[in-house]
Amino acid sequence: MAGAEPFRADGSGERAEVAVLCVHGLTSTPQMIRPVAEHLAGQGYAVHAPLLPGHGTTWQQMNRTRYADWLGVVEQSAFELADSHRSVVAVGVSLGGALVTDLALTHPGMVDGLVLVNPAFAATDWRLRLLPVLKHALPSMAGLAGDIRRTGGPTELAYDRLPLKAFHSFVEQWPQLVSRLPQLTEPVLLARSAHDAVVPPLSGERFLEHVGSRDVTQLLLANSAHVATLDHDVDLLLGATSDFIERVTRQGDRER
Structure with missing residues (x-):
């Protein structure tokens, strides 16, 4: 998909010692988090926003990927950034928020802080209970993309279908992610939208x-x-x- 390419900036000045990993949401692309990536790159930070496997092509291809594939790319990106930078902060939207949380839980000390934007850890839709069976009967459902109030601005570059086998692999992770949250000790900026039609308030409440x-x-x-x-x-x-990044990386000045 044109415009779905990963984003990378090397950074400049003193802030180039700090790297920020930006992770997009389910069925989406780095385009949806590009405003954050470009803003931070403009401030001198090194920034990487990878394209998750199965995204940015077709929903059918995404349906052949799973949560472990997406987490693997996030981990690989984080390790590469940590090897060459003094400090790493991870930013994630929706699925991306869950992935960077998993990263911090699995690799303590890897990041100095998390920015979670409407992260997905729970939902209230009763249809989710049918996913284990439904995914074998239906390959996809209507998509989740495009939940934006502003008109006249950029739209989200994402699939218009939700591939159910891939989606279920994410939903399956929610209970174990929540059970591990007490182990998460890094600073967190939790941003929540008042008009979110995709991730319910329960998700943020469960996290808190x-x-x-x-x-x-x-x-x-x-x-x-x-x-x-x-x-x-x-x-x-x-x-x-x-x-947030300025504060936690100043406090987190340590050898990696």
């Missing part, structure tokens, strides 16, 4: 109930829907993300 970190900053995006990176409150999100 279980996370072990004592440094959790909440940010309400009052005029945004799920894809907050392309919505009305993007400037608020960018400013808060920059401030």
Whole structure:
């Protein structure tokens, strides 16, 4: 898909010692998180926004990939950044938020902080209980993309179908991710949209109930829907993300 390419910037000046890993959402592409990546690159940070396997091509191809494939790319990207930078911060939207949380849980000390934008850890849709059976009867359902309140701006570059086998591989991870959250001690910026039609408030509440970190900053995006990176409150999100990264990497100045 044109425009679905990964984003990478080497950084400049003193901030080039800090790397930021930006991870997009389910069925989406780096285009949806590109405003964050470009903003941070403009401030001098080294930035990498990879394209997750099965994304940016066709939903049929995505249906041949699973959560472990996506996590593998996130881990590989994080290791590469950590090898060449003093500090690493991870930013994730929706699925991306869950993936970078998993990264921090599996590799303690890998990142100095997490920015989670409408992360997915739970849902209330009763149809999810049917996924183990439904995925064998239906290859896909109507997509989740495009939940944006702002009109006249960029739309989300993503599939218009939700591949169910791939999706179920993500839903299966939610219980074990939540059960491990008490082990997460890194600083967190949790940004939640007030008009999110994809990830319900339960997801953020579940995270806050279980996370072990004592440094959790909440940010309400009052005029945004799920894809907050392309919505009305993007400037608020960018400013808060920059401030958070500056703070946690200054405090986290240590040898890796």
